[in-house]
Amino acid sequence: MRILLINGYVINVESGEVKKGDILINGHKVEQISYEEGVLEAEQVMDIAGKYVIPGLIDMHVHIKETFAPFFVASGVTTVRNTAGSVLELERLRKAKADDPTPRVISADRMIDGPPGLWGETTPFNVNIDNPEIARFEVRRQVEIGADFIKVYGWLSPDVMASVADEARKLGKEVSCDLNHSRKVNAVDAARFGVKWNEHASGIIQALYPDWHTSAAKEIWDQIDWEEPDREALLPILHTLLEEGVIICPTMTLIDQMNLVNNYWAPRHPLMEQLNTLEGLFQQWNSFLGYKESLKVVGKSHQWNKVIAKMYHDIGGKVVTGTDTPAGIFTYPGLALHRELELFVEAGFTELEALQAATIKAADALNRTDIGRIKEGAYADLVILSEHPLENISHTQGITLIVKGGRVFQPDELVSYTVSAEEYKEKYEQFIEHFKDTTLEQINKISK
Numbered sequence: 001m002r003i004l005l006i007n008g009y010v011i012n013v014e015s016g017e018v019k020k021g022d023i024l025i026n027g028h029k030v031e032q033i034s035y036e037e038g039v040l041e042a043e044q045v046m047d048i049a050g051k052y053v054i055p056g057l058i059d060m061h062v063h064i065k066e067t068f069a070p071f072f073v074a075s076g077v078t079t080v081r082n083t084a085g086s087v088l089e090l091e092r093l094r095k096a097k098a099d100d101p102t103p104r105v106i107s108a109d110r111m112i113d114g115p116p117g118l119w120g121e122t123t124p125f126n127v128n129i130d131n132p133e134i135a136r137f138e139v140r141r142q143v144e145i146g147a148d149f150i151k152v153y154g155w156l157s158p159d160v161m162a163s164v165a166d167e168a169r170k171l172g173k174e175v176s177c178d179l180n181h182s183r184k185v186n187a188v189d190a191a192r193f194g195v196k197w198n199e200h201a202s203g204i205i206q207a208l209y210p211d212w213h214t215s216a217a218k219e220i221w222d223q224i225d226w227e228e229p230d231r232e233a234l235l236p237i238l239h240t241l242l243e244e245g246v247i248i249c250p251t252m253t254l255i256d257q258m259n260l261v262n263n264y265w266a267p268r269h270p271l272m273e274q275l276n277t278l279e280g281l282f283q284q285w286n287s288f289l290g291y292k293e294s295l296k297v298v299g300k301s302h303q304w305n306k307v308i309a310k311m312y313h314d315i316g317g318k319v320v321t322g323t324d325t326p327a328g329i330f331t332y333p334g335l336a337l338h339r340e341l342e343l344f345v346e347a348g349f350t351e352l353e354a355l356q357a358a359t360i361k362a363a364d365a366l367n368r369t370d371i372g373r374i375k376e377g378a379y380a381d382l383v384i385l386s387e388h389p390l391e392n393i394s395h396t397q398g399i400t401l402i403v404k405g406g407r408v409f410q411p412d413e414l415v416s417y418t419v420s421a422e423e424y425k426e427k428y429e430q431f432i433e434h435f436k437d438t439t440l441e442q443i444n445k446i447s448k
Contacts, residue, residue: 001043003025003043004042004044005046006022009053010035013352016352016390018052021033021034022034025380028379028380029377030374051384051400052389053385054076054385055373055381056076056372056383057078057383058080058358058362058363059103060249060362061249061251062080062081062322062325064333066093067280067418068326069418070101070417071332071335072334073101073102073103076334078383079103079105079371079372082108083151085108085110087109087147088124089428090105099407101404101417104371108149108150111178112138113126113154114128114157114160118181128155129156132160135164136164136167139164139168147173149173149175150174151177152164152175152178153177154203155182158193161185162193174196174197177195177202177203179206180214186203187237187246188207188240191244191246196245199249200255200324201304201309205224208230209223209224214297226301235315238315238317246318247320250308250322251305251322251323252340252344252347253339253340253343255302256299257330258302258328260299261292267339271335275335306343309344309347321344321362322340323337323339338394338396338397341396344393360372380403380405380406381403384403385398
């Protein structure tokens, strides 16, 4: 059945043009857009007069689980980029139909780190490697099981990171890095190895201050002016990243929440009542509040993070939105991306530029022309807003309807599709056993 949305103000996120028009949806795709009244017809007509239509939003840095996946769509986030996890655990989400009530998932497999591993011993979600050949094997294994890209972490040695990037390039996959904790590799090094994606705008401070890293001594931290970033010194570093084609996902929300640890952002939003039922997430975040001083220290870089993102954008670099949900503290699934948009504007991006970073620019960075825009032939991923988001970016939170792959949802309706903690636990235990019996045995053989 075809669906026709009429009388909405359609926002062209490429040009910023806003025009009253009608959108015809056929199956999972947009079939036609008309700016002439009464031209299009369909079996189901929905009048959205006075409302604003934007493409489904894209969160380019998450760690998704089935227990909270529908909350992304309820918040207007119809596509996510999962930057480390397990593609095997996420198989059901990744193979979901276009109109399912969960976001489209583009995913890395487990992160590749160096020993002893920031996140501990090797698991289905992280692996610690100090041998270039084993690293190449791990890249091949991840690609074979369906990883969309490869994620490396900051404790990798330079030779192993270079091997990962080289093997991924041979297999046609891109590499993403988190260098916040790196002592041996900075952002310029990683870019020259061929690492295309820089998460958290990380490793850039190390390129300027080689002795600094997140675990550095206080006297090293004190040598840096955290309120006034050295823009002149940053510029040549950012130009080098630009020359290497690096894409930066600053995850401003993550770092800002840690900086605001004593007064963190909490949205006043109808979805919060349902989000509060996610006991596991809130237990995780509340436990981190026991380390406020440590969080506050990491949050000191929030101003650098914003300045780097805006400077890189200004010189022509690609900057996209991401939240790292549910990492850090209170990175609420879906809603955190709306905070990210606000922080982009605080950093100096216009409302249109912020919206572009969460739609068309994010999609283009993924080499996807079928998402992140409203056009004929693209997926009918649409968010219907009650107010104009280009007048105030906070208006992206005023969602009245979501269309995901041509299917129309009310925001509160989507919450009913959430997988229960009990169901997830059962599936998780089955996944762990399968991993031990197959993948772990394979890895142990190659490691000997």
